[in-house]
Every structure is written in C-alpha cells, then in structure tokens.
Amino acid sequence: MSEVKIVATLTPFPEHIDTIRTAARAMVNPTHHEPGCLQYDLHESRAIADVRDLANTGAVSFVFIERWKSEEDLKKHVAMPYHDDFLAILEGKLESLSVQRLTVLA
Structure with missing residues (x-):
C-alpha cells in the first residue's frame, strides 16, 4: 500500500x-487520532489577485492538506460519523469545493 495525499x-x-x-x-x-492519519493540517487562505502585490484581499478559503498511510485509511476517514456531520454542515454554504489527489512526479 502506498501513501495517499489529498x-x-x-x-x-x-x-x-x-x-x-x-x-x-x-x-x-x-x-489526528485516526490510526492511518499521517498529516491533517488546516489552513485559511485568501485569494491573491496579483502575485506581484501579494495583497490578501480575495475570497477566503479553507485548505486541508492530508496524508494517509493508505487508500483504506482514507476510506475509513470519510466513513467516520464526524465526517458525515461535517459534510452536512457544508451543505449549501460553499461557493466551491475542490478535492484533489496528489501524485509525485519526480
């Protein structure tokens, strides 16, 4: 099994x-207490309209950076009751939701 990054x-x-x-x-x-969790960090971000300016004036987003020991551990995470509760809270409150799986290229 290989590590999963989200x-x-x-x-x-x-x-x-x-x-x-x-x-x-x-x-x-x-x-963090789930056995398969290697990393689960939450960040708050603001969109930056111009990288030369770096002004934090854009839309607020929340970014989770996750690492799991295996695909099975990630599946266990999304099956947790508190994950279901979290998804219920999000319902109708998000402009966008993007979940990406990362693969190392080099």
Whole structure:
C-alpha cells in the first residue's frame, strides 16, 4: 500500500465563513487520532489577485492538506460519523469545493 495525499479546498459564501471555519477546525483533532492519519493540517487562505502585490484581499478559503498511510485509511476517514456531520454542515454554504489527489512526479 502506498501513501495517499489529498488537498481539499473549501470556499464558503461570505456569510458562512465563520460557520465553516468552526466546523473545519472541529475536524482536526479527531482526525489526528485516526490510526492511518499521517498529516491533517488546516489552513485559511485568501485569494491573491496579483502575485506581484501579494495583497490578501480575495475570497477566503479553507485548505486541508492530508496524508494517509493508505487508500483504506482514507476510506475509513470519510466513513467516520464526524465526517458525515461535517459534510452536512457544508451543505449549501460553499461557493466551491475542490478535492484533489496528489501524485509525485519526480
């Protein structure tokens, strides 16, 4: 079995930023205690319109950077009751949701 890397980006509608921030933070501690979790970090980001300016003026997103021992461990994570509860909270509150699986090229 090989390690699985995931980046999940949640961009809430502006009126739901605080709700999503709270719900996302609540996911971190229980996930860290899952046996297959190698990394589960939550970041808050702001879109940057111009990389030469670096002004944090764009949309707020929450980014999870995850590493799992195996595909099976990731499947166990998404089957957790608190993961289902988290998805229920997200319902109708996100402008976008992107989940990406990373593969090392070099």
